[in-house]
Amino acid sequence: MALTNDIIREKLTEKFGDALTDWQEPYGMLTFTAPKELNLKILQHLYDDETLGFRFLTDLQAVHFPDRKGEELCVVYHLHNMRDNVRIRFKVYTDIQSPDVFSATSLYQTANWMERETYDFFGVNFIGHPNLIRVLNVDEMDYFPLRKEYPVEDQTRIDKDDEMFGRGTY
Amino acid sequence: MSRPVQFNNTVKFQGIPEGYMGEGFMATNFEKVVSLARKNSIWPLPFATSCCGIEFMATMASHYDLARFGSERVGFSPRQCDLLMVMGTIAKKMGPVLKQVYLQMAEPRWVMAVGACASSGGIFDSYSVLQGIDQVIPVDVYVPGCPPRPEAILDGFMKIQELVDKEGLRRRNSDQYRDLLAGYGIQ
Secondary structure (H helix, E strand, O other), X not given: XXXXXXXXXXXXXXXXXXXXXXXXOHHHOEEEEEOHHHHHHHHHHHHHOOOOOOOEEEEEEEEEOOOOOOOOEEEEEEEEEOOOOEEEEEEEEEOOOOOEEEOOOOOOOOHHHHHHHHHHHHOOXXXXXXOOOOOOOOOOOOOOOOOOOOOOXXXXXXXXXXXXXXXXXX | OOOOOOOOOOXXXXXXXXXXXEOOEEEEOHHHHHHHXXXXXXXXXXXXXXXXXXXXXXXXXXXXXXXXXXXXXXXXXXXXXXXXXXXXXXEHHHHHHHHHHXXXXXXXXXXXXXXXXXXXXXXXXXXXXXXXXXXXXXXXEEEOOOOOOHHHHHHHHHHHHHHHHHOOOOHHHOHHHHHHHHHXXXX
16 A cells, blocks of 8 residues: 555654644655654654664754844754655754754664754754764855855855846935 | 869968078077967867867867867866866866866966856856856966857867067066966965
């Protein structure tokens, strides 16, 4: 029997109850939200369960929502069940003042660089990560550039006229 | 009977520098001889990071043929090359690498910034991109374009040849040159 979204949802609710919220299926991809304390337990359950079998972490990244007070940073996990070719995604939210999320490196080696990248751009502090340092940006960088309060443009430039780039003061 | 196809019938020779000539000898200005040799045997070092590098490949290949200007030999070791051709977006993380490559080149050395990104950061007005390589190394010729056509790269190359031709033998020992390098924190 093919693994459908309904079965996955049923299985997860059976195990975690009402902790998982905000169930959606945009473009047929099952998506839900979990408390950040549960992220490793959910990953482990999705990995271990015979029926679920989500054993490939395709992607891991963060999103910054400045308007969601108290849960500004959202860490998103994309998982793939290779046997049934089913993908799901779940999100955990965390306060930007204490952006601590448990690291998935003990379960997935592939999370190592993806968590470093997420730390690099959003400053999510992955607890238990073996080597949480910048991976793409210069080491001297003293901020997290993809947080919304920082403009994307280079602030050290001196020779570029804002009006020529379509963002002048009209 | 003449052959139906003629090859190489438009070969251009470099002029002989002004001087006093007799049977079996010639006396001329040493600087002129050196610059004649230098400008027609520039070894370029391509530092290609993106699309401008593709244009350079076309420039190097048979159709546009950079070899016509005495640059048949494209070197991939900075220690052997005279001209650093920086083609493409240079990320801030690449900046120190580029500077290291420049430092490894022996004097006299020239630098050409090919394309908008190498010259000014181009469209990438971003926290991660170097806003022009002249922030880390001195540049002799800027080639505009996004990317520039091979003709433009050749034009820039000929400008380099002009600079090499006109450069005095003592320029690299001058105080101005030392100050220029000091401005980039070199030596």
